[in-house]
Amino acid sequence: MSAVFTNSTLSSFVRDRTYSGTVHNVQLLQPQLSAVEQYWAAWYAYMANDVLATGIMFFVLHEAVYFGRSLPWFIIDQIPYFRRYKIQATKIPSSKEQWHCLKSVVLSHFLVEAIPIWTFHPLCEKLGISAQVPFPSWKTVAWEISLFFLLEDMWHYWVHRFLHYGVFYKYIHKQHHRYAAPFGLTAEYAHPMETMTLGLGTVGMPILYVLYTGHLHLFTLCVWISLRLFQAVDSHSGYDFPWSLNKFLPFWSGAEHHDLHHHYFIGNYASSFRWWDYCMDTEAGPEAKLAREEKMRARACRMAKKSS
Numbered sequence: 296m297s298a299v300f301t302n303s304t305l306s307s308f309v310r311d312r313t314y315s316g317t318v319h320n321v322q323l324l325q326p327q328l329s330a331v332e333q334y335w336a337a338w339y340a341y342m343a344n345d346v347l348a349t350g351i352m353f354f355v356l357h358e359a360v361y362f363g364r365s366l367p368w369f370i371i372d373q374i375p376y377f378r379r380y381k382i383q384a385t386k387i388p389s390s391k392e393q394w395h396c397l398k399s400v401v402l403s404h405f406l407v408e409a410i411p412i413w414t415f416h417p418l419c420e421k422l423g424i425s426a427q428v429p430f431p432s433w434k435t436v437a438w439e440i441s442l443f444f445l446l447e448d449m450w451h452y453w454v455h456r457f458l459h460y461g462v463f464y465k466y467i468h469k470q471h472h473r474y475a476a477p478f479g480l481t482a483e484y485a486h487p488m489e490t491m492t493l494g495l496g497t498v499g500m501p502i503l504y505v506l507y508t509g510h511l512h513l514f515t516l517c518v519w520i521s522l523r524l525f526q527a528v529d530s531h532s533g534y535d536f537p538w539s540l541n542k543f544l545p546f547w548s549g550a551e552h553h554d555l556h557h558h559y560f561i562g563n564y565a566s567s568f569r570w571w572d573y574c575m576d577t578e579a580g581p582e583a584k585l586a587r588e589e590k591m592r593a594r595a596c597r598m599a600k601k602s603s
């Protein structure tokens with residue numbers, strides 16, 4: 296029996312032999328719920344096993360969003376018109392490169408990410424992450440996701456910077472840097488240790504949040520993970536359009552920021568925003584290098600004047 300409704304007997308009451316039949320029953324008996332809430336509740340009631348329902352939902356969501364978002368970038372790579380927006384215009388990924396990356400990412404999804412996905416619901420129950428309907432208000436969802444973006448970015452900056460040191464780079468992070476000109480699919484092309492440590496920013500921050508506040512909804516996590524996947528795939532797309540988000544939100548990193556990281560192998564360590572690299576003086580690229588050198592020269596001049 297599912298715990299998706301506050302009244303637990305309701306889930307077995309609405310359950311039908313088919314998912315569409317269950318949706319129909321929920322629509323009849325719970326008309327006050329939104330359409331998304333009705334489909335959500337029907338899924339849990341139909342499955343009658345919350346662990347399996349959450350596991351399958353998260354796995355399918357991850358695959359659908361990741362590959363669904365990578366596909367348009369793959370198509371764009373085949374159309375010469377879009378070369379004018381390609382950041383490293385001469386470096387179009389070959390079919391062989393794309394195929395190698397696809398195989399590796401699929402394997403990693405099944406081997407590395409399948410296990411945490413299947414054990415996620417019991418963890419949620421322990422932590423108090425709710426899967427019940429109705430969902431929290433959009434205001435709550437928006438505020439929590441904004442906070443997760445900020446916290447994940449901070450985690451990503453420091454862990455990523457750390458992964459560029461000596462043995463950590465050699466044995467872990469080097470795999471992700473195989474492609475100096477990234478493409479959408481390369482977002483999760485990484486060593487399993489990297490997937491786990493950087494992935495902790497995506498999953499660990501909401502866990503810290505629920506430990507502190509005592510409330511979080513699984514639906515918020517679904518939206519958060521989808522948006523975070525969009526951000527990761529887009530930042531690896533290799534394209535910077537006049538309508539890209541970073542043109543409207545100057546603090547948003549976007550593909551232009553992360554492409555420079557792959558190109559120069561150094562600097563621009565953050566994921567979503569530019570402020571950590573700006574404040575810690577780790578911006579990548581020739582312009583940032585010039586500005587850094589200029590700053591160092593000015594400092595040296597000041598020191599020389601002081602001592603003379």
Ligand SMILES: [Zn+2]
Nearest residue numbers: 455459468556
């Ligand atoms: Zn890196």
Ligand SMILES: [Zn+2]
Nearest residue numbers: 471477531553
């Ligand atoms: Zn990358």
